[in-house]
Amino acid sequence: MSMEQGKAKYDEVYGEGAADRLLDMLYGPGADLGRYGVEFNFGEIYSRPGLDLKQRQIASIASLVNIGGVEPQLTGHINAGLNVGLTPGEIVEVIIHCVQYAGFPRAINAINVAKKVFEQRGVA
Amino acid sequence: MSMEQGKAKYDEVYGEGAADRLLDMLYGPGADLGRYGVEFNFGEIYSRPGLDLKQRQIASIASLVNIGGVEPQLTGHINAGLNVGLTPGEIVEVIIHCVQYAGFPRAINAINVAKKVFEQRGVA
Amino acid sequence: MSMEQGKAKYDEVYGEGAADRLLDMLYGPGADLGRYGVEFNFGEIYSRPGLDLKQRQIASIASLVNIGGVEPQLTGHINAGLNVGLTPGEIVEVIIHCVQYAGFPRAINAINVAKKVFEQRGVA
Amino acid sequence: MSMEQGKAKYDEVYGEGAADRLLDMLYGPGADLGRYGVEFNFGEIYSRPGLDLKQRQIASIASLVNIGGVEPQLTGHINAGLNVGLTPGEIVEVIIHCVQYAGFPRAINAINVAKKVFEQRGVA
Amino acid sequence: MSMEQGKAKYDEVYGEGAADRLLDMLYGPGADLGRYGVEFNFGEIYSRPGLDLKQRQIASIASLVNIGGVEPQLTGHINAGLNVGLTPGEIVEVIIHCVQYAGFPRAINAINVAKKVFEQRGVA
Amino acid sequence: MSMEQGKAKYDEVYGEGAADRLLDMLYGPGADLGRYGVEFNFGEIYSRPGLDLKQRQIASIASLVNIGGVEPQLTGHINAGLNVGLTPGEIVEVIIHCVQYAGFPRAINAINVAKKVFEQRGVA
Numbered sequence: 001m002s003m004e005q006g007k008a009k010y011d012e013v014y015g016e017g018a019a020d021r022l023l024d025m026l027y028g029p030g031a032d033l034g035r036y037g038v039e040f041n042f043g044e045i046y047s048r049p050g051l052d053l054k055q056r057q058i059a060s061i062a063s064l065v066n067i068g069g070v071e072p073q074l075t076g077h078i079n080a081g082l083n084v085g086l087t088p089g090e091i092v093e094v095i096i097h098c099v100q101y102a103g104f105p106r107a108i109n110a111i112n113v114a115k116k117v118f119e120q121r122g123v124a
Numbered sequence: 125m126s127m128e129q130g131k132a133k134y135d136e137v138y139g140e141g142a143a144d145r146l147l148d149m150l151y152g153p154g155a156d157l158g159r160y161g162v163e164f165n166f167g168e169i170y171s172r173p174g175l176d177l178k179q180r181q182i183a184s185i186a187s188l189v190n191i192g193g194v195e196p197q198l199t200g201h202i203n204a205g206l207n208v209g210l211t212p213g214e215i216v217e218v219i220i221h222c223v224q225y226a227g228f229p230r231a232i233n234a235i236n237v238a239k240k241v242f243e244q245r246g247v248a
Numbered sequence: 249m250s251m252e253q254g255k256a257k258y259d260e261v262y263g264e265g266a267a268d269r270l271l272d273m274l275y276g277p278g279a280d281l282g283r284y285g286v287e288f289n290f291g292e293i294y295s296r297p298g299l300d301l302k303q304r305q306i307a308s309i310a311s312l313v314n315i316g317g318v319e320p321q322l323t324g325h326i327n328a329g330l331n332v333g334l335t336p337g338e339i340v341e342v343i344i345h346c347v348q349y350a351g352f353p354r355a356i357n358a359i360n361v362a363k364k365v366f367e368q369r370g371v372a
Numbered sequence: 373m374s375m376e377q378g379k380a381k382y383d384e385v386y387g388e389g390a391a392d393r394l395l396d397m398l399y400g401p402g403a404d405l406g407r408y409g410v411e412f413n414f415g416e417i418y419s420r421p422g423l424d425l426k427q428r429q430i431a432s433i434a435s436l437v438n439i440g441g442v443e444p445q446l447t448g449h450i451n452a453g454l455n456v457g458l459t460p461g462e463i464v465e466v467i468i469h470c471v472q473y474a475g476f477p478r479a480i481n482a483i484n485v486a487k488k489v490f491e492q493r494g495v496a
Numbered sequence: 497m498s499m500e501q502g503k504a505k506y507d508e509v510y511g512e513g514a515a516d517r518l519l520d521m522l523y524g525p526g527a528d529l530g531r532y533g534v535e536f537n538f539g540e541i542y543s544r545p546g547l548d549l550k551q552r553q554i555a556s557i558a559s560l561v562n563i564g565g566v567e568p569q570l571t572g573h574i575n576a577g578l579n580v581g582l583t584p585g586e587i588v589e590v591i592i593h594c595v596q597y598a599g600f601p602r603a604i605n606a607i608n609v610a611k612k613v614f615e616q617r618g619v620a
Numbered sequence: 621m622s623m624e625q626g627k628a629k630y631d632e633v634y635g636e637g638a639a640d641r642l643l644d645m646l647y648g649p650g651a652d653l654g655r656y657g658v659e660f661n662f663g664e665i666y667s668r669p670g671l672d673l674k675q676r677q678i679a680s681i682a683s684l685v686n687i688g689g690v691e692p693q694l695t696g697h698i699n700a701g702l703n704v705g706l707t708p709g710e711i712v713e714v715i716i717h718c719v720q721y722a723g724f725p726r727a728i729n730a731i732n733v734a735k736k737v738f739e740q741r742g743v744a
Contacts, residue, residue, distance in 0.1 A: 028620060029588045030607040032668075036592075037600055040660055041224045048652075050217035051182075058179055059218050062186035063225035069317030069565030070601035073225075092277045093174035094183050096284075100165045101187035103475045104285055105318035111278040124276060152496060153464045154483040156296075160468075161476055164288055172280075193441030193689030194477035216649045220656075227599045228657055229690035235650040248648060289472045298465040303430055307466050310434035311473035317565030340525045341422040342431050344532075348413045349435035351721045352533055353566035359526040372524060400744060401712045402731040404544075408716075409724055412536055420528075441689030442725035537720045546713035551678055555714050558682035559721035569721075589670040590679050596661045597683035597693075 003035070006043025013046070013053065013080050053084035058094050065098040065110040074110060078117045088114075088123050127159070130167025137170070137177065137204050181205035182218050185234075189222040192230040195237055202241045212238075212247050251283070254291025261294070261301065261328050305329035306342050313346040313358040322358060326365045336362075336371050375407070378415025385418070385425065385452050425456035430466050433482075437470040440478040443485055450489045460486075460495050499531070502539025509542070509549065509576050553577035554590050557606075561594040564602040567609055574613045584610075584619050623655070626663025633666070633673065633700045673704035678714050685718040685730040694730060698737045708734075708743050 007019035019038055026034040046056060057080055064074040081091050091114055099107035118124050131143035143162055150158040170180060181204055188198040205215050215238055223231035242248050255267035267286055274282040294304060305328055312322040329339050339362055347355035366372050379391035391410055398406040418428060429452055436446040453463050463486055471479035490496050503515035515534055522530040542552060553576055560570040577587050587610055595603035614620050627639035639658055646654040666676060677700055684694040701711050711734055719727035738744050 029584070029591075029611050029614065030604070033592055033595065033600075033604055033607050036595070036660075036664065037604070040656075040664075041600060044656065044660075045221055045224055048217060048220065050213050051221065055179070055182055055214075055218075056221055058175075058182045059186040059221045060225070062183040063190045063222050064601065066187045066190040067225060067564070067599070067601060068315070070605065072605070073601040088277070089174050090179075093172060094179075095277075096172065096281055097169055097175065097180055097183045098187050099281065099284070099475075100169055101184070101191060101475045101477060103315070103471075103473045104281075104289060105312065105315060105321040105473060108278070108281055108285070109318065109320070111281050115277050118277065153460070153467075153487050153490065154480070157468055157471065157476075157480055157483050160288075160292070160471070161480070164284075164292075165476060168284065168288075188477065191440070191475070191477060192687070194481065196481070197477040212649070219649075220653055223599075223653065223656070225599045225601060227595075227597045227687070228653075228661060229597060229684065229687060229693040232650070232653060232657070233690065233692070235653050239649050242649065293469055293472055296465060296468065298461050299430075299469065303427070303462075303466075304469055306427055306430045307434040307469045308473070310431040311438045311470050314435045314438040315473060316563070336525070337422050338427075341420060342427075344420065344529055345417055345423065345428055345431045346435050347529065347532070347723075348417055349432070349439060349723045349725060351563070351719075351723045352529075352537060353560065353563060353569040353721060356526070356529060356533070357566065357568070359529050363525050366525065401708070401715075401735050401738065402728070405716055405719065405724075405728055405731050408536075408540065408719070409728070412532075412540075413724060416532070416536075436725065439688070439723070439725060442729065444729070445725040541717055541720055544713060544716065546709050547717065551675070551710075551714075552717055554675055554678045555682040555717045556721070558679040559686045559718050562683045562686040563721060585670050586675075589668060590675075592668065593665055593671065593676055593679045594683050596665055597680070597687060 002043045003039050004043070005047050006038040006041075009042040009046045010038050013042070013083055015083065054081075054086050057081035057084055057086055058090075061091060061094050061110075062098050065095055065106055066102040068102070068106040068109070071109075071113055074113045075117055078114050079121075082117075082121065082123065088118050126167045127163050128167075129171050130162040130165075133166040133170045134162055137166070137207055139207065177208035178205075178210055181208055181210055182214075185215060185218050186222050189219055189230055189234040190226040192226070192233070195233075198234060198237045199241055202238050203245075206241075206245065206247065212242050250291045251287050252291075253295050254286040254289075257290040257294045258286055261290070261331055263331065301332035302329075302334050305332055305334055306338075309339060309342050309358075310346050313343055313354055314350045316350070316354040316357070319357075319361055322361045323365055326362050327369075330365075330369065330371065336366050374415045375411050376415075377419050378410040378413075381414040381418045382410055385414070385455055387455065426453075426458050429453035429456055429458055430462075433463060433466050434470050437467055437478055437482040438474040440474070440481070443481075446482060446485045447489055450486050451493075454489075454493065454495065460490050498539045499535050500539070501543050502534040502537075505538040505542045506534055509538070509579055511579065549580035550577075550582055553580055553582055554586075557587060557590050558594050561591055561602055561606040562598040564598070564605070567605075570606060570609045571613055574610050575617075578613075578617065578619065584614050622663045623659050624663070625667050626658040626661075629662040629666045630658055633662070633703055635703065674701075674706050677701035677704055677706055678710075681711060681714050681730075682718050685715055685726055686722040688722070688726040688729070691729075691733055694733045695737055698734050699741075702737075702741065702743065708738050 010019040060077045064070050078091055095110045134143040184201045188194050202215055219234045258267040308325045312318050326339055343355055343358045382391040432449045436442050450463055467482045506515040556573045560566050574587055591606045630639040680697045684690050698711055715730045
């Protein structure tokens with residue numbers, strides 16, 4: 001697990017300096033888990049070859065729609081999706097696609113999260 | 125909901141004549157649900173523009189990894205993924221990507237399903 | 249999937265003109281999913297014979313208690329239950345019944361949603 | 373929690389002497405949990421007024437469809453549904469109704485469990 | 497199911513008089529479920545020998561992290577954990593341990609709940 | 621993430637040489653995920669101070685009971701629990717404790733897994 005690689009990949013997704021800003025904010029109980037998030041999720045998983053970042057964000061958004069009740073993470077990953085080049089329309093399609101598996105309540109809740117992110121960023 | 129469109133899209137994913145073979149096999153309690161699967165899932169959702177079939181299979185596989193306990197459907201959608209052009213390596217990457225969200229037990233169970241499909245089809 | 253039939257059934261559950269008001273409110277990312285909700289859920293599923301609307305609301309409320317984290321939908325379906333003739337006492341019984349399967353945390357959260365709906369409608 | 377009441381209600385659902393046969397079979401690690409199942413689930417929850425046994429079985433079956441991965445319990449409760457007077461058609465409708473919330477994979481798996489129960493009992 | 501025993505055990509976890517205060521607050525739809533919580537959860541399950549209260553709180557907290565979307569109950573059980581002698585550090589470790597199974601989103605949400613409880617109680 | 625540390629901790633839980641035997645068995649699609657399991661789960665998470673191995677196994681078993689549908693992992697972790705010194709009685713208590721949160725179906729399925737492990741190892 002490489003923090004170096006994790007920070008580089010995290011910045012590639014969330015923008016120059018984002019990992020350092022995240023790590024600076026981490027303290028107390030959540031600090032280690034946040035660090036694993038950068039090191040393992042970004043330094044290992046996201047850094048693997050075989051899928052590009054748009055494909056990875058499709059998988060991340062679909063995961064969170066199906067888990068349900070994880071609105072903060074869904075907000076983050078919809079933003080990440082836009083950052084790496086998914087269009088708002090593609091993100092909406094991923095969520096609608098998941099209604100077959102996740103059912104209507106979770107899909108509708110996810111669409112409402114997407115709507116808020118799009119409004120905040122002024123995209124649609 | 126169009127059965128016509130559903131059959132066409134289902135055949136595009138599973139091969140010429142697959143929808144008719146499925147519908148012929150359906151009888152009794154499961155028949156209506158199977159028909160909705162073709163009409164709604166394939167005639168509506170899969171037929172929407174905005175994502176190609178490879179992107180849709182990434183979202184489907186990620187969904188099923190996260191739901192857990194749906195091995196028959198995961199088997200079907202890993203096969204579908206190969207049918208529409210995802211490589212075995214890409215499918216494995218989608219499953220490994222989901223470990224961040226679904227946890228290790230569900231990701232490992234999903235990898236084992238993929239392994240069986242790849243062996244049956246002689247791909248790896 | 250019939251929008252006509254979906255609107256008729258939706259209005260039967262939520263009151264004269266409710267479907268048109270819902271559809272008028274839908275725009276942007278959530279519009280298609282909302283439309284599927286009317287067409288598929290109400291135009292197809294709710295319109296099937298074999299269960300009356302009170303039985304369907306028992307199944308809907310039980311589903312949402314077990315899924316968890318879908319308070320907006322649970323609020324809607326508890327209202328719908330009252331609309332189609334379930335008593336507050338019957339709705340509470342459905343939720344308490346589900347504690348065997350859903351566990352205490354989700355059952356308690358659902359009871360608290362019911363309590364709010366009953367207070368808003370001045371029933372108990 | 374009354375074992376007496378639990379046995380009476382359990383027998384009302386599963387047939388004369390069923391609770392004694394269950395309790396005789398329980399030994400070792402599972403014994404206490406099985407006893408709680410009779411005492412709490414049947415002696416308390418199922419014994420509450422406010423819903424009849426057909427309504428309770430609708431809620432139980434809907435719960436298990438949405439939880440997923442609990443085929444033995446779904447088998448038991450579909451049998452219980454038939455025992456208390458739900459028709460096979462009504463049980464199928466409950467499962468199909470839940471597709472809106474549980475998604476297609478779990479609904480399809482549940483229908484297949486129902487199919488097996490109906491075949492074993494020679495009903496359809 | 498013994499209310500007497502339930503109240504005694506509940507008070508052992510939450511402090512002298514806590515069960516009476518809880519039961520006094522219960523009225524209306526939630527009352528019976530709250531009573532079962534004291535009688536069954538505390539009068540039966542928590543009162544069983546074989547695990548001490550610290551071990552039981554480890555199991556409770558791990559359960560709630562994995563279920564997700566049950567923040568009020570997690571808040572209660574993290575408080576209970578501190579009450580029975582788990583240190584803040586041990587509670588954080590239980591949550592971090594669960595990341596393997598529950599995935600990052602649910603573990604991070606749980607850590608944030610713990611952080612709030614620790615701040616309210618002035619521990620860390 | 622240290623493979624060295626992961627193997628040492630894995631062997632501490634599963635016995636001398638267990639990690640090497642596991643890693644030798646890994647090939648193809650599952651290999652990387654298995655390696656992360658050793659490196660991240662055992663090299664990082666299990667290797668953290670703050671909880672002993674018995675406490676960690678309580679949290680692991682509780683997690684798997686609540687997730688449901690992960691019998692292979694539950695089998696592994698019940699074995700691990702016995703390996704690190706939990707008694708069969710303590711493991712049963714953890715599972716029964718979780719019935720409050722996971723509901724009866726998942727708790728009963730978990731007890732049946734425990735029963736099989738205990739029989740295979742000739743403990744009770």
